[in-house]
Amino acid sequence: MAATLVEENTAAGNNSRQWSLLGDDILNMIIDKFDNIYDYARFGAVCKPWLSFSHRFYYQKKHLFRANHQLPLLVVPMEGHQQIRGLYNIATDTLCNQIQLTLPYKRCCGSSYGWLFFVDNKSAEIEFLLINPFASESERSLIKLPPILCYHTVSQMDEYGVKKAVLSKDPNEFPNDFEVIAIYGGMKVLAHYKSGDQFWSYPKPTRKLQCFADVIFYKGMAYAVDSHSWIVRIYRKRFKKISPSGNSSPCYLRFKTINQKLSNTSFVNYSGNAYLVETCKGELLHVRRDYWTLEESMAIDAENEAEERRVQAEYEARTQEEHNEIMERIERESENQNVEDYEIMASKVSEVLFDEPHLSVNFTVFKLDYPLSKGQKSTETLNGEILFIGDNHSVSVPSSRCPNLPPNSIYYTDDYIDVYRHNIQFGSCDTGLFNIDNKSFGKHFVPSFSAEGMPPPIFVVPRYRIK
Template identity: 30%
Template sequence: ILSMKIDWRNLEALPLSIIFDKLVERIDHIYFSAVCKNWYSIAKFNYQNRQIHNNVLPMLMVPTKGCRKKRSLYGISLKKNYNFILPVPCKKRFCGSSHGWLAKVDYSSKVTLITLINPFKDAVSITLPPICFMDRYRRSVHSEYDVHKVVLSTNPIFKPHDYVVVAIYSMRQCLAFLKAGQKTWIYIDDIHRLFNDVIFYKGLVYAVGLLNNIVSFDLSYLKDEKVIPKVVSLEGDDYADRVYLVKSLEGDLWLVRKFIDFPEGEDNIDPSRGTKRFEVYNLELDFQTGELIQMLQIDSLGDNVLFVGDSDSVAVSASYFSNYLHKNSIYYTDDFYGDTLPYPNGAFDMKIYNVKEKKFRQHCPYYHWFKGMPPAVWVIPPFQWD
């Protein structure tokens, strides 16, 4: 029997493309492209000419087994822990995951600093100017929760002089903005508060609060120290524990509301503690006046699968990932924090909620090394061609 030595590096484009098509997780695409120049060119061609460019599956950044200093990645498609260690603090909560960047908070000498970290680009970081708010709206402990969420308009690596940072900060959950190169933040008048999520949508920024209060503003006019936004929807009396804004695959703006149960016995891991249900609404907006025409609840997500948490809220295609994702579902992480220790046992309320069936499934098991650690967060490893 003659043995054949296969020249893997110089395989033809067709078999390499078939191999590449079988890979689902973004980190596997990165591994593929790192094999050699030939494999890199195939990966680049597929990203530039195929559906894959617009269909990226978020991964979970989780605590690392046997290492209390760094984080690793978990792929929900194959339910697999990847041996890809990220050089980021393991015991720090990240208040944002946006365009491949993470946001963390440091507090010293009564100054609150937000630092952006790119764990996929040699852990390069951007320290933003101090964000200012009154001490009575600052936490006496767990200062990393003084900033609730940070969202970027785009990847600073691609547009280093043309990106915007939005922060939800203080116990009043107010809004502040920072354009690239600015030395001070631009603050939204704090009569508008209790916000929980922000999205860049059709040239405007929209922010939503826990009482269905929604505001918008145009970034091109952000020049003053304080800005009064346009009110899209007034506060109601129907409180949700968490809310998110997400752009659907069809281009509509959706509001996702999350309701949480808090039974007694918080000291132990109790599967009944956590998310009770979600509600999803399609927001019909008048783009001439900026007002909300109607908010229509939907019981089917169509081809959309949603990912929410301490990260950008995103939608991906159920049909594209038909072998890996559950249809009509919301994949969520544990992003609730209170005045007491936020995660005494680790963040374990991470599940899949089927909007149509109103049932829960698991997407990542709770491992014992999650105990006492900050919550997992969705990340999308960027693929940069240079």
Template identity: 30%
Template sequence: MNPENYVVVALYGRFFMLAFIKAGQNNWTYPIPTGEFDDVIFYKSKVYALETYGEIESLDVFSSDSPRLKLCTPYKPFPSCKFLHAYLVESTKGDLLHILRFYASSDGHFRYDARQQTTHFIVYKWVYEDGGSIGHKVEVKSIGDEALFVGGNHSISVLASKFPECQLNSIYYTDDYFSNWPTLHSDEPFDMGIFNLEDGTITQHYSPHSNSQRAIWVVPLFNGL
């Protein structure tokens, strides 16, 4: 929309390294230090990158100096890393939500060499201290009228009341686990559904037998988020 003023941030490679490029540049910039990331988001005019162990690092892509990632939450902020994926989402109220996604294989235990099925999600909100720094996290038991969309692309939150067929207080998710293990599974999506935060139930929004390739959420430009 504005070809003279934009920033694109990407996670690339099998282990999801971070890079960005700005308008007028011919080459990508690779911040220091490098790391493995689960997700990245623009929030409060900064880039926040989510490390695989749960900590969040900030990046000022508008700085003229050599960009460096800055740790802004405690190291390993969660007591257990048994979840496999995590996401950062800005709520419709402007809160920074941290979503943990938990898996199990068909026998109820997690194994990297088995096809995984999502069992549940836990949602946290990061609370900001005076001065704008991230302070602490609190668990969110309900997101009210909101619905979260997470998976192998930028995650979003929408007001369910704006969309008649959208379930409120729910998390819609796509299958973004098996894409890292192409030798184990085909491209057919397997683990896709809707998790209800109130009662913990999971329903399907997609048939796993439709012979389609893995899916991402497509977010058009529209009002009403």
């Protein structure tokens, strides 16, 4: 019916003002078919009455979009514009020309509830800027968080000093009840911030290696995973004694193990990246992303074992006194062994990836049984859902919401930062999709220009609300 009226108006030569005369019942029929903000933006651009109507409709129906997991859009670089980013709709393979985002010309290290995380590296500390380019005039569009104290090694104080940051809730809806967890530093440790706090909270200092890959807020709790399948629940606990200077958080972070850590001395057990994703049915998935084939991982393990045997042979060839001195030194430094193992592994990785870009070679998905039981089970299906992972807060969308996309697929962006800036020189090339059913790879966003040196794309789920 709406299409008929459009054709009649066009044939009669009426100008765009005639669109404002359409009744609410017809507009309801049109807008009820929308899936994401891309459709709302195009609809609202027709005329002011349609813009007002789209806001009213979304305000009434927005709970449906949250329940059904809205399709993310891709924030992409624009050729010839450093401060401007575009929004790309992977379902329609089109760039939304009606929306252009003014953002810092640097890597975005997090995306949650329409907010984008950037590191403000004007100081010698890591400070976050939260930018919401979709906020209305009555809402906050910029939040600056307190600086993170770099107790751990941070070789870069810019946007690559942070692995990822996520929000628990939308700060515009819950200004006094949102939390942030960031993964930062060379060892990828955690920091936690709660709205209203003056300082971040950190784990107690430890010599154990805690190198996390992803975090998620799930059913009111926070969880983190590392690249060796160690999954923990995160909670804050107050110090028994508070610093008299009052210049630090009164709380620290503690972890409860949900899934046991695999051996971190075996490269076969290592995944280049790992993610936690909540499905549309409320289940929790663990996704492992590999940049090396099994054969390559086994070769690295074999090389490490050969090096260990060579060193051991040298120890045994020396005098007993020298051997004892060596063993004493090894015993003194044993608590640092995890860090040394990580450095050896990172060195091997650098050698493999030095001359060419890294590309994903496989994804493995596990379903977590917690809280019914600890552990996880591998799964060969996503039950028709589609995952969106990368630097963004991981998202799952039912395939019924995006029939143009293959079900049981994982859409991913380039987010591997272990080798500093490595893939950026190639144009952030590890962006694509992986089909769980047939283990095949494909592409989604391929720029028509050279993206070398530009900030990598990132998925975002805009929060579209009444003004």
